[in-house]
Amino acid sequence: MKTKMMFVMMCAFFWVVVEAQEAGYGFGQSSPLNKNILCDPRYQKMADGVVLVNQSVTGFFIKTTKGVDAPRILMLRQHYIDPPMELNKIYKIALTFRYQSATCENPITEPVRITGNVLGRIVFTGFSDWTVVEILYCWSDAGNFSIPVIDCGWNKRPMKNREKVFYIGHPRADIKKGGDGIAYAYSSASPDVIPVFIYPEMGIVEDRSSGSPLFDQNFYVRGALRGTDCFSDHQEALFTRITAAWEKGLGAILDNGNTGVDSVESTNSNMFFKQSQWPVAYLYPLAAVISGGQAHISWTVGWSAISNYRFEIWRSLSGGVFAKVADLSGSATEHVDTLPVGYRGGAVYRVVSVNSIDSRFSFTQEVEAKVGTATLVDNLTAQPTGYALAQNYPNPFNLTTIISYQLPAMEVVELAVYNMLGQKIRSLINGQTQSAGKHEAIWDGRDDYGNVVAGGMYFYKFQAGSFMATRKMLLQK
Numbered sequence: 001m002k003t004k005m006m007f008v009m010m011c012a013f014f015w016v017v018v019e020a021q022e023a024g025y026g027f028g029q030s031s032p033l034n035k036n037i038l039c040d041p042r043y044q045k046m047a048d049g050v051v052l053v054n055q056s057v058t059g060f061f062i063k064t065t066k067g068v069d070a071p072r073i074l075m076l077r078q079h080y081i082d083p084p085m086e087l088n089k090i091y092k093i094a095l096t097f098r099y100q101s102a103t104c105e106n107p108i109t110e111p112v113r114i115t116g117n118v119l120g121r122i123v124f125t126g127f128s129d130w131t132v133v134e135i136l137y138c139w140s141d142a143g144n145f146s147i148p149v150i151d152c153g154w155n156k157r158p159m160k161n162r163e164k165v166f167y168i169g170h171p172r173a174d175i176k177k178g179g180d181g182i183a184y185a186y187s188s189a190s191p192d193v194i195p196v197f198i199y200p201e202m203g204i205v206e207d208r209s210s211g212s213p214l215f216d217q218n219f220y221v222r223g224a225l226r227g228t229d230c231f232s233d234h235q236e237a238l239f240t241r242i243t244a245a246w247e248k249g250l251g252a253i254l255d256n257g258n259t260g261v262d263s264v265e266s267t268n269s270n271m272f273f274k275q276s277q278w279p280v281a282y283l284y285p286l287a288a289v290i291s292g293g294q295a296h297i298s299w300t301v302g303w304s305a306i307s308n309y310r311f312e313i314w315r316s317l318s319g320g321v322f323a324k325v326a327d328l329s330g331s332a333t334e335h336v337d338t339l340p341v342g343y344r345g346g347a348v349y350r351v352v353s354v355n356s357i358d359s360r361f362s363f364t365q366e367v368e369a370k371v372g373t374a375t376l377v378d379n380l381t382a383q384p385t386g387y388a389l390a391q392n393y394p395n396p397f398n399l400t401t402i403i404s405y406q407l408p409a410m411e412v413v414e415l416a417v418y419n420m421l422g423q424k425i426r427s428l429i430n431g432q433t434q435s436a437g438k439h440e441a442i443w444d445g446r447d448d449y450g451n452v453v454a455g456g457m458y459f460y461k462f463q464a465g466s467f468m469a470t471r472k473m474l475l476q477k
Contacts, residue, residue, distance in 0.1 A: 033169050033177040033209055039104040042166055043178035046219055049150035049266065050168045050176060050212075052096035056080050058169040058211035059095070059133075062221060063151040063264050065257035066412075070431040072151065072271070073253065074120065074133040077211040077224060085131060090121045093133065097147050100176035111175060114147060116140045116273040127248040128192055128226060128240040129210075139450075140273040149271050152213060154254060155220035155263035156243045159183050165196055167225060167237075169212030181237060183214070183222070192244035194223050196237045214239045220263055256412075256431060274450035288349055288369035290339070295369045297349050298334040311335075314350040317343065322350055346370045366440070389462045389469040392443075396474040399445035399452070403428070403460055406438045411464040415441055418459045425453060428460075445475055 037043035051074075053059040059076035074095075078085055085091055096115045101108035117139050124132035163183045170176055181196035194214065212225040223239035242250065255261065288297045297313065313326035313335050326335055339347065347369045390404040403415065415429040425447045443460070446452055455477040461470045 033167070033171045033179040033212065035178045035180075036101050036104055036108060037168060037176055037178045038101060040166075040178055042215075042217075042219075043168055046150060046152065046213075046215055046266070047100065047168060047176060048098075048148055048268075049152040050170075051149075052099050052170045052173060052176075053211075054081060054094050055096065056173055058209065058213075058225075060168075060211075060213040060221070060224075061149055061151045062254065063153050063267055064253065065255045065259045065261060065264055066431040070256060072135040072149075074118075074135060075211075075213075075224060076131050076133070077129045077226065078125070078131045079129050079210065085122050085125065085133075087122050087125050090119060090136070091133075093118050093120045097149070098176075099170065108175070114145070116145070116147075116271070124245075124249050124253055127245050127250075130224070130240065130245050130250065132250065132253055138271055138273045140275050143275050144273065146270045146272045148268060151267050151269065152215075152221045153219065153264050153266040154242055155216065155218070155222060156246055156251075157262050158243070159194060159216065159222055164217055165214055165222070167196075167212045167214045167239075169209050169225065171209040179212075183216075183239075192240055193226065194239040194241050196239060209237075219266060256433075272449050288347075288367045290346065290369050293339050293341075293343075295337040295339060295347055295349065296334070297337065297351065297367065297369070299351055310354050312352045312354055313337065314352065316348040316350075318345050322348075387464060387467040387469075389471060391471055392460065392473045396476040397445075398476055401443055401445075401473060403441045403443065403462075404438065405441075405462055405464075407434060407436050407464055409436050410434065413439075414461075414463045416461055417443055418461060419453075420457055420459075425458075434464075 035043070037047045049062075050058060050060045053074075053076050057076055057078065057080045059074050062073050062075050064070050064073055074093075094115055094117055096113050098114050099111055102111055103109045118133075118135045119137040119139075120133035120135050122131065123134045124130060161184060164180070165183045166178060166180045168176065168178050184195050184197065196214065210225050213221045214223040214225065216222050221242065223241045226238045226240045242254075254264075287299070288295055290296075295315075311326075311328040311332055312324055313328065314322040315325045315337060316322045317340075325337055328335060337347075337349070348366055349369060350366045386406075386408050388406045392401045392403045394401060405413075405415070407413070410433060413429050413432055413434050415427075416424050417426040417428065418424050426443065427448060428441045428443060453475065455475050458473055458475060459470055460473060462468070
């Protein structure tokens with residue numbers, strides 16, 4: 001027998017009281033996300049594509065056309081994340097997987113949280129609060145684990161009127177739930193929005209459901225929950241269309257293979273998390289200026305929660321070899337370097353983030369210092385006129401080496417390390433679009449799972465556009 005109950009929800013900037021029927025599978029009153037995902041095969045099919053982000057909001061993985069070697073992409077809405085994440089900056093993000101009931105019965109079985117950390121770069125944000133994160137690295141504070149995930153497929157074509165839809169999320173950062181509705185092809189609010197009608201017996205949208213992906217009956221993502229219409233007799237959940245953000249930059253991210261397709265299918269794969277504290281800090285763009293015989297170098301890091309790293313400052317004068325001139329603590333954000341007496345030229349500085357425990361290099365940037373100027377450079381000299389892949393340095397090496405290459409124009413770049421059997425053991429650059437100029441990548445002697453590889457001969461393969469090159473390198477221990 002259904003019972004009526006009163007409960008409160010926050011919608012836009014108002015608190016309203018709504019009377020709703022108890023619905024679903026006895027799974028609580030966070031309607032329409034009030035159904036146990038294990039009680040509906042549609043929810044089960046897509047549940048592994050949805051995660052709880054920073055114990056606060058819903059996020060979901062989404063497929064790109066580049067393929068399995070491309071960085072994994074996470075989408076979310078961040079209006080509950082404080083402070084907001086900024087474009088092109090890098091953040092530590094906690095992802096909670098499979099936070100859902102283990103059985104379909106009522107009462108539910110309280111799940112055990114499985115949480116891993118990722119390092120993510122914000123590659124799209126701003127439009128209608130869409131936020132896209134490119135995942136750079138995965139690690140865990142409490143043990144190694146591998147977990148299956150779904151990179152959700154998408155469809156950017158217009159929806160049909162009164163099309164049946166469903167969505168999955170973590171309302172109020174609660175356990176994972178599902179909900180249903182009817183999508184309308186029109187919108188009184190904005191052409192950017194898909195209004196989804198929620199039947200009164202399905203209840204209301206609970207606070208913090210934002211970010212829940214909207215799926216059609218073919219399991220394509222069509223949008224993400226933005227909010228609700230608080231002023232109608234029925235409930236409308238408002239989802240921002242994928243197509244609305246497409247021309248704003250989202251299309252270049254999801255169709256990074258430049259295929260021109262309207263839809264892609266979901267894929268299944270595993271995410272691997274290595275037990276460790278993330279060993280180093282990512283650097284933001286550097287600046288350097290020479291004044292009075294001194295070079296003033298400054299930088300910032302991606303976050304402040306990590307402390308077991310240090311910085312090394314390396315300097316090259318007049319195009320010469322790099323020499324280390326300083327070794328700094330992880331709290332440093334600037335350095336003043338005194339140039340040789342009488343030196344009047346410029347200098348190139350390399351700031352390297354290093355693991356304090358095992359001295360493993362992980363991230364570096366270079367900046368050219370000129371008298372009275374400060375310029376971050378990817379291309380340290382004149383723009384290259386052709387492609388080139390340099391020999392790694394040092395070579396032979398013990399765990400860490402630098403691989404340099406140049407691009408004459410903006411290109412999609414792939415760089416990977418292979419063993420003597422031709423097996424790929426480490427992806428260093430996975431389909432990233434990079435500008436013309438000189439670039440570097442660091443290999444720390446580890447495979448994609450964080451394991452140190454055996455000493456011996458390895459190959460590194462570089463591809464940019466139609467250009468491809470391979471070189472050998474020797475790891476000695």
